[in-house]
Amino acid sequence: GAVVSQHPSWVICKSGTSVKIECRSLDFQATTMFWYRQFPKQSLMLMATSNEGSKATYEQGVEKDKFLINHASLTLSTLTVTSAHPEDSSFYICSARWTRLNEQFFGPGTRLTVL
């Protein structure tokens, strides 16, 4: 159990376009999901906390108008990178919190490349 999926697994887009990444908890309900960003050979950096039915909480330095997060249901959160630029190229990973035991399970990640 405790499977989290992400779609797409990789995406290449042109500068200026928007990209949507989906994160789903497949076998449990997650009232809270998290979005992380990871650059090569670095640790995971928390971007935002997404709570079902409410606005996301963004970490300092993360532009909320650029990284739009929607958590419309207990099993789905989406991250939209708007007007993407090459510096947004990164590995984006979501996680879902299993409320009962506070454990967090991660998706497989989405590799975004902006040309």
Added chain:
Amino acid sequence: GENVEQHPSTLSVQEGDSAVIKCTYSDSASNYFPWYKQELGKGPQLIIDIRSNVGEKKDQRIAVTLNKTAKHFSLHITETQPEDSAVYFCAVISQAGTALIFGKGTTLSVSS
């Protein structure tokens, strides 16, 4: 805010040897300490965790120990195998109580 230090950054061992990775944290109120394994190009996988009311937890070749007084916890892998080669991250629940704060990671290489 919470600060997590992880050492070493790289660790090379021979197959069959033990590997130990240590993390220290700053917030004494932290109460959940997971370890994740990340293989290249994949998301982190939860391999073991420990809560503040326990001093040690073991799952086959993997164990975690926690010293709340000293504010550090360690991952122990015994009888290492080449498939254990990966990046390992420790994490701590933040002061807010929901988000994980990660260490910088340890690249473990197990040579046969």
